[in-house]
Amino acid sequence: MNIILHGLNVQSEFKSHVEQLVKIFRGHDIQLFLTPMCLKSMNKTGFNGFGLQAIRSKEELEEIDFAISIGGDGTLLDTVCYIGPYEIPVVGINTGRMGFLATIAKEDIEWAAKDLINNNFSLEDRSLVRLESSPPLFEGLNFGLNEFTIHKRDTSSMITVHTYINNEYLNSYWADGLIVSTPTGSTGYSLSCGGPLISPSAKNFVITPVSPHNLNVRPMVVSDESEISFKIEGRSEKFLVSLDSRSTAIDASVDLKLKKEKFVAKLVKFQNYSFFDTLRQKLNWGYDMRN
Structure with a gap:
C-alpha cells in the first residue's frame, strides 16, 4: 500500500501526531510519501521525516492508494485539487476548527490508521x-x-x-x-x-x-x-x-x-462517521445557547 501525506501549514504542536501516524504505517510495511508542499511545511516544524521523500511526478502519483490530508477543510480541498482526476481516496485529519470534511480528530489518529489498514471503511463519492x-x-x-x-x-x-x-x-x-x-x-x-x-x-x-x-x-x-x-x-x-x-x-x-466534473472526489468514510452527527455537532443543533 502506498500513502501520500499532504499539509499546507502543519503547526509544530501537531508534529508528534504526524510522527505517530508515520510510525503506525511504517510498522505495517506501508510506503509513505509527502507532497512537496507538505515536506516544506513539515521541515519548518523540525519534523523527524524518517527519510520520507516528496512525490515528484504524475507517474508516481498514479501508484498512490490513499491520500491523508493534515489540516482543516481548506487543506482537504487543496488535497482534492492536487489529486485531480486520479480519484485517490482521501482521509481528512482535522487540525483546524469546523471540520465538515476533515473529520478525524488528532486523538483518533491511531484507530483511524488501523481501520484504514484493515479496510474497515467505505468510500463516499463527492461530485465536483x-x-x-x-x-x-x-x-x-x-x-x-x-x-x-x-x-x-x-x-x-x-x-x-x-x-x-x-x-x-x-x-x-x-x-x-x-x-x-x-x-x-x-x-x-x-x-x-x-x-x-x-x-x-x-x-x-x-x-x-x-x-x-x-x-x-x-x-x-x-x-x-x-x-x-x-x-x-x-x-x-x-x-x-x-x-x-x-x-x-x-x-x-x-x-x-x-x-x-466527469471525475469525483472519493472521501474515506469510517464506520463511526455520520454526516448528520457532524451537522449536529458543528452547528450546535439541539443546544440551548442560553444555558
Whole structure:
C-alpha cells in the first residue's frame, strides 16, 4: 500500500501526531510519501521525516492508494485539487476548527490508521463542479469540490450576473456576487449566505446570491446535470471568480460556463462517521445557547 501525506501549514504542536501516524504505517510495511508542499511545511516544524521523500511526478502519483490530508477543510480541498482526476481516496485529519470534511480528530489518529489498514471503511463519492471558460482560467485546475463564485472585486457598487440554465434565461442577479455550490459546499460559503444544507449524496447544485439587492431573490436548487452559464455586468472593469480557495480577476468579456466534473472526489468514510452527527455537532443543533 502506498500513502501520500499532504499539509499546507502543519503547526509544530501537531508534529508528534504526524510522527505517530508515520510510525503506525511504517510498522505495517506501508510506503509513505509527502507532497512537496507538505515536506516544506513539515521541515519548518523540525519534523523527524524518517527519510520520507516528496512525490515528484504524475507517474508516481498514479501508484498512490490513499491520500491523508493534515489540516482543516481548506487543506482537504487543496488535497482534492492536487489529486485531480486520479480519484485517490482521501482521509481528512482535522487540525483546524469546523471540520465538515476533515473529520478525524488528532486523538483518533491511531484507530483511524488501523481501520484504514484493515479496510474497515467505505468510500463516499463527492461530485465536483467544472468551469469552462474562454480564455481558460486557473491554469488547468478548473474544478472544485465546494463551489464556484463570482464576486465584485472591491467595495464598488453591486454587479449584475445574468444567469442561464441549459441556455434558458433564469435571472439577472443584482448582488455582491453569486455562488454555485455542490452538496459538499452547501456547508460552506453558500450556507453563510442563506443557502440550504444538502445531503452529500444529492445530485444537485445550489445557486445562492451574495447580499442580493432584492430580498425576494432566494437560493435555488437545480440538477447537477444542468449547464449553468453567466454574463457579468458592473461599473468596475474587473470581477473576481473563484473555485474553492483559488481566485482570479477577469473582465466582462470572459465566457463562463459551469457543469459537473466527469471525475469525483472519493472521501474515506469510517464506520463511526455520520454526516448528520457532524451537522449536529458543528452547528450546535439541539443546544440551548442560553444555558
